[in-house]
Amino acid sequence: MPQRNITASLGMADLPHPVTRLHPVQERERAFLIYVNPDAELDQYVEEELRALCDTAGLEVVGESRQRRTRPDAATFIGRGKAELLFPQVREANADLVIVDDDLTPLQQRNLEDILQTRVIDRTELILRIFAQRAHTREGKLQVELAQLTYELPRLMSVYTKFEQQAGHIGVRGGPGETKLEQDRRKVRERIADLQRELEQVARQRSLQRQGRRRLPFPFGALVGYTSAGKSTLLNTLSGAHIYTDEHLFATLDPTVRRIVLPDGWGVLLSDTVGFIRNLPHSLVAAFRATLEEVTEADFLIHVVDASHPQLELQQQAVMNVLAELGAHTKPIITAYNKADLVKDTYRLRQLVAATPNAVYISALKAEGIPELMNRILDTLRSLLQPVRVRLPYTQSNLLAQCYELGRVRSAEYTPDGILVGAEVTHDLAELLTRYRVDQQ
Secondary structure, three states: OOOOOOOHHHOOOOOOOOOOOOOOOOOOEEEEEEEEOOOHHHHHHHHHHHHHHHHHOOEEEEEEEEEOOOOOEOOOEOOHHHHHHHHHHHHHOOOOEEEEOOOOOHHHHHHHHHHHOOEEEEHHHHHHHHHHHHOOOHHHHHHHHHHHHHHHHHHHHHHHOOOOOOOOOOOOOOOOOHHHHHHHHHHHHHHHHHHHHHHHHHHHHHHHHHHHHHOOOOOEEEEEEEOOOOHHHHHHHHHOOOOOOOOOOOOOOOOEEEEEEOOOOOEEEEEEOOOEOOOOOHHHHHHOHHHHHHHHOOOEEEEEEEOOOOOHHHHHHHHHHHHHHHOOOOOOEEEEEEOHHHOOOHHHHHHHHHHOOOEEEOEOOOOEOHHHHHHHHHHHHHHHEEEEEEEEOHHHOHHHHHHHHHEEEEEEEEEOOEEEEEEEEEHHHHHHOHHHEHHHO
């Protein structure tokens, strides 16, 4: 049976066997894929997505197997009989690893490895591999390592399966490996705690950066969407920047903020965020919470959807599920159906836009539909603000600072009686300014 490693950064070279799990894969490892999909209509989508993940991870697909199950087998996920039938196929394909397109329990993973006599990983571990390859900044590497260790901790037991439990002897509480297992679990937990502390510092730094942005008279938006929907391309088109884009999945891990100028001259800050995917691992959502706070702190969201994808509704729902998990699904959302130039059925596309609140169709690559998107952004921002005209006493000049921070100040005139301010501010601040309104004096 293949052995595992946790992570080189732990300094755990004294584990029973060195491992290669969760490290960047060697060039063109050979992968045998197992699909367990209860819905036949989604077969093509599910299979193409797993192949795309493998391609992004640098794997060569050398074999595939499909199975229709309504519920997984508790011991092996696919059933012992099915696993035994696959053993000669996996061997004949000379596969280096087997990938199951779902989440496996540590028991299922270990039992499958025993039967198939090769490494077995699940969908979550494959995505973690890709994130490990894509993480280049210190923050990204910390977040990925935290997700990896959180995922790996309950799987430590499988490293020690060669140790037998001793029972029936006076004074013996467990097998020879029990103490070693607890030592290594403690090391992993300590490293997880260290990473959490470091990421808390990252979160504080990001909070200070957001506070700094809030001092500017710019609203803040975030681009969200399924991976490869075209978020980075759209940000490049809107801002004139040159952010890295890639046809592979998860090209962007670290958020990038750029300023764009709306038709009326007002500036808006837009952040590009990590792409979402179907069944996004919860460990990644938790580990990337500091990064994803860019979404939760935004004034509005632009949901970029690949309009050319045959399962765009499923991808939209996957994004909305993650937004709900983050508590950001109630924010004002502009839906931008991207890659409209690739859509053959333009009538269906127009129907889709008409049926979706606050939606437009665009081609970020060809810069088509961008003026309509800009107007949508402007209308959305106006819906968040309320025009006010107030005379602030000099003793309440701090309220002028709030007008700058929480709205858009169009004029500020210093008179003997106070500061005459014309502004568009949030509804909460407008209520606070009611007593100073000029039209009530």
